[in-house]
Amino acid sequence: MPVFFLRTPAREYAALVSRGTISRIHEFVPPSAGKIFAVTTDDVWQLHGAAFSAGTGGRPFHVIRFAGGEQRKRLVSVETMAEEMIASGADRSSLVIAFGGGIVTDLAGFLAAVFMRGVPLIQIPTTLLAQVDAGIGGKTGANLVSGKNLIGSFHQPLAVLIDPDMIATLPEREYRAGLFEVVKYGVIASEPLFRLLSAHRDAVLARDPQVVEQIISESVRIKCEVVSADEKESGLRRILNFGHTVGHAIEAETTYSRLLHGEAVAVGMKAATLLARNIGLLGAPDCREILDTTARYSDFPSVADLSPQNLLARLARDKKSVQGTVHFVLPRRIGEVEVLAGLPGDAILESIKAALA
Ligand SMILES: NC(=O)c1ccc[n+]([C@@H]2O[C@H](COP(=O)([O-])OP(=O)(O)OC[C@H]3O[C@@H](n4cnc5c(N)ncnc54)[C@H](O)[C@@H]3O)[C@@H](O)[C@H]2O)c1
Ligand SMILES: [Zn+2]
DSSP states (O other): OOEEEEEOSSOEEEEEEOTTGGGGHHHHSOTTOOSEEEEEOHHHHHHHHHHHHHHTTTOOOEEEEOOOSGGGOBHHHHHHHHHHHHHTTOOTTOEEEEEESHHHHHHHHHHHHHGGGOOOEEEEEOSHHIIIIITSSSEEEEEETTEEEEEEEEOOOSEEEEOGGGGGGSOHHHHHHHHHHHHHHHHHHOHHHHHHHHHOHHHHHTTOHHHHHHHHHHHHHHHHHHHHHOTTSSSGGGGGGTTHHHHHHHHHHTTTSSSOHHHHHHHHHHHHHHHHHHTTSSOHHHHHHHHHHHHHTOOSOOOTTSOHHHHHHHHTTSTTSBTTBOEEEEEEETTEEEEEESOOHHHHHHHHHHHHO
């Protein structure tokens, strides 16, 4: 069974990727743990609550149901959950288990980070996006009215349990959106993963269980390696932002209502790939392959009406730009990227224009 290790200054822990791993929750609950609080949403609980319960091996736990949705990923929800924990007898020995998509893993992670100044956490991500990204690495947080993920904290879990079987029930659009993050891992660090996605589109889209496990494992391996090398995104972790510079601008420009995150990243990867080609960093064959593979998984609303100038203006305001300098993660070839700043505005604009078309 693939087990990957995260080595961060705060903690060393494992991310397990295995079908049926949800049956092993009890193995990761420390003997010293007090009351267990599972944070989840109604849909996930209805579909997978029984498997979760079986996995705890009969140990009692309290379920905190969160209504879900980006508009509820707010500090007030954390406060409500913390009150519910207190009302149910929580103390500093309590354990939080996040069981859901990225919104749940971020918010429940934040809850665990601040409840009584921090209690232990287990992450059980259930969407493809959360299994390959949000659930791993210790970033937790909530949205402000002024912007997404503007408050938060690093809080590393005791373990991340990733069960690829959970993906079978994911709505099609959510699955495809998660796949773009997998394409991202292929481009930034794994040519074999990229080839698997380009050669086996039908099996990937049919969610062949073995293929799903394979693409998740390889993505998790990369995420764990990158986070272990750079927990707080001062260097290497930035490569995970391939496609996200323009992606974030598109999400903000459409007020997070038209595209899912992964879909905006798909357009952003297209822009970054074209930009890399434009400035002569990337050869024509690799450029074509990245664009083709991304297009083959694309099935989402058009963004052709967006103004490239508005998007360009948003780039400098992005949280990830450092003192107004926009950083781009650009492919050199499939499996290798470079982080570049200070690129010419007209080349960026041209690439955005072409990506939106
Ligand atoms: N912390 C990080 O490093 C990090 C990285 C990437 C994204 N994120 C955050 O992740 C969030 C997005 O996460 P998401 O895309 O998982 O969205 P989400 O959490 O909203 O989940 C999408 C939908 O799928 C449902 N769902 C979850 N698992 C399911 C399953 N197995 N079967 C059926 N339905 C299921 C959810 O209830 C929800 O309705 C964003 O808020 C983003 O900021 C965080
Ligand atoms: Zn992302």
